[in-house]
Amino acid sequence: MGLLSRFFKNEDSEDLGQAPPTKLPLRNDLCWCDSGLKYKKCHLEQDQIYLEKKRQKDLAAKKVCSPVFG
Numbered sequence: 001m002g003l004l005s006r007f008f009k010n011e012d013s014e015d016l017g018q019a020p021p022t023k024l025p026l027r028n029d030l031c032w033c034d035s036g037l038k039y040k041k042c043h044l045e046q047d048q049i050y051l052e053k054k055r056q057k058d059l060a061a062k063k064v065c066s067p068v069f070g
């Protein structure tokens, strides 16, 4: 958690939950959190929610930051 969470400190990652690793396991592989569970039975759903939230956030941020064309 130490190193990774430092990278995500800038964004208010609290409402997004725990950030998944960049390289996600396959559905039937063991989860990245070392729980011993298959990914689909563990963090798969949470990660998808996280990524979707993050995507929405990035989109919103882009809208604010991007210059107006035309």
Ligand SMILES: [Zn+2]
Pocket (backbone or CB within 6 Å): 031, 032, 033, 034, 035, 042, 043
């Ligand atoms: Zn997990």
